[in-house]
Amino acid sequence: MRHLIEPLGIIHIAFQATACDPRAPGSDGPEDQEDAGVWKRRYLALQENLNTQSAPKSSIRKAETTTSTSQLGRGIRKVVFICGEIKDLVSDSDKHYAYLADPNDEDLNYEFDGLNEDEVEDLKRDWERSHTAVRELIHLIPNFQKKIDEGSPEELNQFYAEATNGARSDDLNRICGCIADWLNKADPTPSPPLDHDCHKHRGLAHDITGRLLCPTEFDWDDLVTRAKLRECDEDFDWLSSYHSRCFYPGYEADVTQLESGYLKSNLLIKVYKSIFTSPSSAKDVSEDNDENMPPAKLQKTLSSNKPVRRNVASKLHLNGKVTPRSIAYAAVQLHFNLQTAGSWSAIYGGFNYQGLYNYVVDVFEDAPGPAAKKRAQDLLNWWSTKIFPTTSLHRRSNTLASRKAFKQQRAALEEEEAP
Known part of the structure; x- marks a missing residue:
């Protein structure tokens, strides 16, 4: 919020100097009146932005746009992994991380005993797949990383139970x-x-x-x-x-x-x-x-105040x-x-x-x-x-490339036609 408050104060002072003191240097022409208008609009725009960010969110709006942890738990099977336990997923993810850090880790290489080359690669791929799944869980569930890093065994067991079938x-x-x-x-x-x-x-x-x-x-x-x-x-x-x-x-x-x-x-x-x-x-x-x-084809929808x-x-x-x-x-x-x-x-x-x-x-x-x-x-x-x-x-287009090409061509023509 500070990044808005400080510029707001500076703009407010500038606006006061140009708009409220007609005797201030450089404040007697139409350009200076325009300058005062600019500072005023910037001040009002920042003030509105500040009010919007500091205003408390409506509980109704929050209910419409957030999803409870229990509901997200029901979605884990749909977008993270089809079956199994979260604790096993986290454990395999940790193994992948540890293997990348030290491929010669004795505890990890012990798990390769008795496996042929293909089976070893499959096991490492299982760890990697679990690591990606954990990243998906972090994206899906708020504070997931903090919970698995800091939670007690009892808390984690309760949290892992959220992955319902x-x-x-x-x-x-x-x-x-x-x-x-x-x-x-x-x-x-x-x-x-x-x-x-x-x-x-x-x-x-x-x-x-x-x-x-x-x-x-x-x-x-x-x-x-x-x-x-x-x-x-x-x-x-x-x-x-x-x-x-x-x-x-x-x-x-x-x-x-x-x-x-x-x-x-x-x-x-x-x-x-x-x-x-x-x-x-x-x-x-x-x-x-x-x-x-x-x-x-997209269907036309009627505007309505009812929540979707x-x-x-x-x-x-x-x-x-x-x-x-x-x-x-x-x-x-x-x-x-x-x-x-x-x-x-x-x-x-x-x-x-x-x-x-x-x-x-x-x-x-x-x-x-x-x-x-x-x-x-x-x-x-x-x-x-x-x-x-x-x-x-709804995806915003990026016109930078076309604008740049057009600008370069106009500049080149400007040089050619210069006297």
Whole structure:
């Protein structure tokens, strides 16, 4: 506040000198009257700014724009990590930090005993992924860093309990019904139709959900292949693939280009919208499977004094940008609800959902080089455009480059035309 008060006093003195003392030197011409007006406007503007910053915030406004810690705890599964304990996350994050500081740390290297080279790299990647998750928690929950650094074991246990699983279960139950509604309206119509409230007749046994669960490496339309998949033939191991058709546009992909189109299916976008924006917003997603289609047209909204109910994305501070972990969460919700499971399990029927979540996160966070990082960022930008189409309209443009070029050209012409 001091940075406003001190200039305010200086401007006030200058304004008094020029505006209130007509005999002051240089105060008898129209330019000096204009100068006094400038000082007056600056004084009033700073005074207004000072009053705005010092005024107490309305409790109603605060209630509309803040989210309680318990609500944020329900959101941890959606935007930070799909399952597990916060204390384990923090512990692995600390290991990553310690390993970077000293790769020869004996206690850390002891954990590598008995592991091959690939397994060691996977373990270090687990630590790194947890470290990123902790940074996400710091962004999500106020004073999280202070709490884990200074809290007593008793306080931390209570705080860690905030990471509830209720929201994940609620989403599972709701997405179960949404998927049934969407697929039952699709062409061809499922036979039998999917039950809105039950997973019982889903999975590989159902032709529609089976196609969506089938990895792109296998030809679902081939009846022999389909039978082998259902028999769990060892040469048709669909449980070891995270390239299910449900993640690709049109549910088809080039097996030699697995990254192309990955995570761009309309069904996945619908699941994401249902979770993070609103179930009704998923209706705006076209049934056309063209991944390059523009986002839905913006709907005009009527002005109103009524407070607008904030969606999950706003409460979890996504700020108009899709995150890798929120996509991973939606991917797990989609795949899990195509299965026959009735309740959450990190591993169901041999399929590792913790592994799927980590795999999708790594698509964005563990790119091997600059080209892959650019593709990952392009995919993330594509997602943000699909989910938050209005964000680009409110993004302030940067005209510095065009202004600079224009100014340089005018200056050059000025020199050429000078006498």
